[in-house]
Amino acid sequence: MKFKVAVDVMPLDELLDPQGKVVNRSMANLGISGIDQVRIGKHITFSIESxxxxxxxxxxxxACKKLLANLIMERYSFVLTEVQ
Amino acid sequence: MKFKVAVDVMPLDELLDPQGKVVNRSMANLGISGIDQVRIGKHITFSIESxxxxxxxxxxxxACKKLLANLIMERYSFVLTEVQ
Known part of the structure; x- marks a missing residue:
């Protein structure tokens, strides 16, 4: 069976996300209003045969535990979709 | 109305993704088999009032066009979920 996988790796909610903070502020500077709580993580896609x-x-x-996410600072979630 | 937004920004399919390639190879080195076509992008979450x-x-x-994605090299997609 073949699956498409989408993994999201995000900084833990308890931790600061400086990159997100900067983007948050930049939004206002660009005249884009109403946006808050920006957090930036990774989106990883791949295929898997199993x-x-x-x-x-x-x-x-x-794979998430060993390579894709740093569990001290990040959490991950993933979705598998079967490919015909 | 308040929404939670999740944006995915990925390198265009036509472009090489060197970071994804390295992760792809590392999987095999770690003994994790069956994984292929790894591509790495960004996952950005925020809230918006509108x-x-x-x-x-x-x-x-x-926001995606002006700040979050570089449309020459990346494509984006997003999902809005209303928050009560």
């Missing part, structure tokens, strides 16, 4: 959805999920979870 | 959903969408679109 025998089952459960196995694919386990592999993606391992 | 009079209507259409107005909020127009503002988010403007």
């Amino acid at each position: 025998n089952s959805k459960a196995e694919a999920e386990a592999t993606v979870d391992e | 009079n209507s959903k259409a107005e909020a969408e127009a503002t988010v679109d403007e």
Whole structure:
């Protein structure tokens, strides 16, 4: 089975996000109003071949823990979509 | 009305993504198999206050074009969710 995977890696809510803060301020400077609480993380997409959805999920979870996210500072979530 | 917005900014499919390539290779080195076509972009979340959903969408679109995405190299998509 083949799946498309989309992983979101975001800074933990408890931590400051300086990049987000700067973008937040820039919005106002550009005349774009009403926007607040900007936070910036990573969006990672890939494909995975696996025998089952459960196995694919386990592999993606391992990849997030070992490589894609730094769990001290970030949290991750992912969505799998089967490809025909 | 208040909305939560999630924007994904990804490198265009026609362009190389060196960061994705390196992660792709690292997966194999870490013993995580079956993963391919890794591409890495940005995931940006924020809140927006607006009079209507259409107005909020127009503002988010403007923010993406002016600040969040570089349309020469990236494409963007976003989802708005109303907050009660």
